[in-house]
Amino acid sequence: MVKIHKGVVISPRVEKIYRCNPTVLVCYMLPSGGYMLLRMLVGRPHTRLTGGRRIAWYLVLILGVLTICVFPVFGGSSVLVTRIDGDINFGTRNMFLDAISRAELRGAEALVVELNTNGGTLEDTEEIIRAIKNSGVPVVIYVHPRGSVAFSAGTFILMASHVAAMTPGTSIGAAEPIVVDPTGGVSSAPEKVKKASATLMRSTAEEMGRPGETAEKFVLENLTLTADQALEAKVVEIVAGSVEELVPKLDGMEVLVKGVPHRFSTSDARVERFWPSPQNRFVASISDPTVAYLLLMLGLWGLLIGFYSPGWHVPETIGVVCLLLALFALGKLGVSVAGLIFLITAIGFFIVEAKTPTFGLFAAAGVVCLLIGSFLLFPGEALRQTQPEIAKNILTHFVVAVVVVTAALSAFFIFGVGKVIKARRKQPTTGREALTGREVVVIEELAPEGMVKLGGELWRAVSEDGERIKPGERVVVKGKRGLTLYVSRRRPGEPGQTGPSRG
Structure with a gap:
């Protein structure tokens, strides 16, 4: 011690x-x-x-x-804050649903969603609107930070919120539906689609106590508003420069949550920020049409490389994973059955070409099917509630990806088929075929057996037609059996090869 x-x-x-x-x-x-x-x-x-x-x-x-x-x-009131940035798709829809579930589980005073989007799919937008209307916690959609926008689908979501807020320097509106065609570009949707979207916008805004006439103009007239203009038009309730400025302004406001009046009490509420889960961020990233298409092509390349080099198994494994991710994403975006059929046919042509080379016939058919299927696969319907400029950018990126992938695949097969043709035309250098047609010199008289010299080596030879051939004469190899060559004199006009002589 x-x-x-x-x-x-x-x-x-x-x-x-x-x-x-x-x-x-x-x-x-x-x-x-x-x-x-x-x-x-x-x-x-x-x-x-x-x-x-x-x-x-x-x-x-x-x-x-x-x-x-x-x-x-867990003690006292809290305001949960999250951020959603990017196109409205299956991944961002899950982000909204998870955020609302978390706020309800925590019993939060409010859920603030910082939003920045150029639009997205109408199906996912409608799902988000339903989730907000059925939320047990007030949802505040806050267009933030400066420079952010809530265009098209983002405006629908903003009109569905219990409280709509914006930061100075942000914009909303431009909710006119569009039609995206990879062969025809971007154009306005039919009048019937416009009226349906305008009705949805108006009813959503009026249900939340906002002027339906102004909200309707977002669709019919492609109206856009700044933060101050939106506040003046009463389509948003608050303009604030930050979340810290927004939360105190919520205090005392009264809204309807699932039809029941709710008064905000945020004077002493804690602000708690959380981020969407990695899974939802990953799903949102692969839900981009170009990313989904590239995953599909990576899967195709993996399978082809696996068929060309069997036994390694890594390319096939990566290919299958990429294909599954691509099909998942394309399924959420709205996949074209005809496009998938063309792509599956293209894969079949490429596999047949890999197993039974046909000098490019099946490969060419596969490239054509790949090109047609790729354009048919483009999810134009998924971009109906997207800004036209953004839709054009997405379409451009998709077309560039299709052209690059098709050109690379074509170059691969042209190079590969060229090598195959060259290899088939090349004369063999070993074995029986390599000796047939070669010209040799008789060393020991063939009567009919004797010795000949081929490439510096002495071979036992037999005159194929039984003729006696004197030493020094040149003869042509007709065949080989074991270690014996069968030769004969060259006939007039008969082609032959002159092998190298080493002595």
């Missing part, structure tokens, strides 16, 4: 810990000290903390600390 200070006696092990780091000693002794205090309170101060008791006490202490740390998070 060793004395450290003022008569305190400790063990050598504790002394070693103390001399290394006094802070570690405190952490080491705290559970024991707490346990001793507990034993004194229950009348058994001399019970030692050893083995399982020490482990149990550590667990109790950790749970206590976690309870103390986590309790303030």
Whole structure:
């Protein structure tokens, strides 16, 4: 035992810990000290903390600390804040649904969604609108930060929110539906589609207490508004430069949540920010039409490389994974059955070409099917509620991807088929075929057997027609059996090869 200070006696092990780091000693002794205090309170101060008791006490202490740390998070009111940036698609729809579920689970005072989008798919937009209307927590859609927009599908979502807010320097509107055709570009949707979208916009805005006539103009007249203009038109309730400025402005406002009046109490609410899950961010990224198409082509390349180089299995595995991801994404975007049929046919042609080379016939058919299927696969309906300029950019990127992939695949097969043709036309250099037609010199008279010289080597030879051939004459190899060559004199006009002579 060793004395450290003022008569305190400790063990050598504790002394070693103390001399290394006094802070570690405190952490080491705290559970024991707490346990001793507990034993004194229950009348058994001399019970030692050893083995399982020490482990149990550590667990109790950790749970206590976690309870103390986590309790303030769940105590009192809180405002949850998340951010959704990009096109409205299956992935961003899941982000909205997860954010609303989290806010309801936490019993949050409000959910603030910072939104920046140029639009997206109408189906996913309608699903988000339904989720907001049926949310048990007020949803605040906040177009933020400066320079952000909530165009087209974003405006629909903004009109469906319990509270609509914008940052100065942001814009909303331009919700006219469009038709995207990879062969004809971007054009306005039919009048019937416009009226249906305008009705949805008006009813959604009026249900949330906003002027339906102005909201309808977002669709019919492609109206766009800045933050101040939107506030003046009463299609948004708040203009704030930051979340910290927005939350106090919510205090005291009254909205209807599932038909029940709700008054915000955010004067002392905590602002807690969270981010969408990695899974939803990943799904949102592959839901882009160009990304989905490139995944599909990577899958195709993986399968083709696997068929051309069997036994490795890595390309096929990567190809199957990419194909599954692509089909998942295209299924959410709205896949064309005819496009898939053409692509499957193209894969079939490429596989047949890989197994039975036909000098490019099946490969050419595969390239044509690939090109047709790629354009048919473009999800034009999915971009109906997207800004025309953005839709044009998406279409341009998609067309460039199709052209590049098709050109690369064509070059691959042209190069590969060229090599095959060259290899087939090349004369063999070994075996029986390599000797047939070669010209050799008679060394020992063939009567009909004798010796000839081929490439510096002596071979036993037999005159094929039984003629006697004198030494020094040149003859042509007609065939080979074992180590014996069968030769004959060259007939007039008969082609032949002159092999290298090494002596």
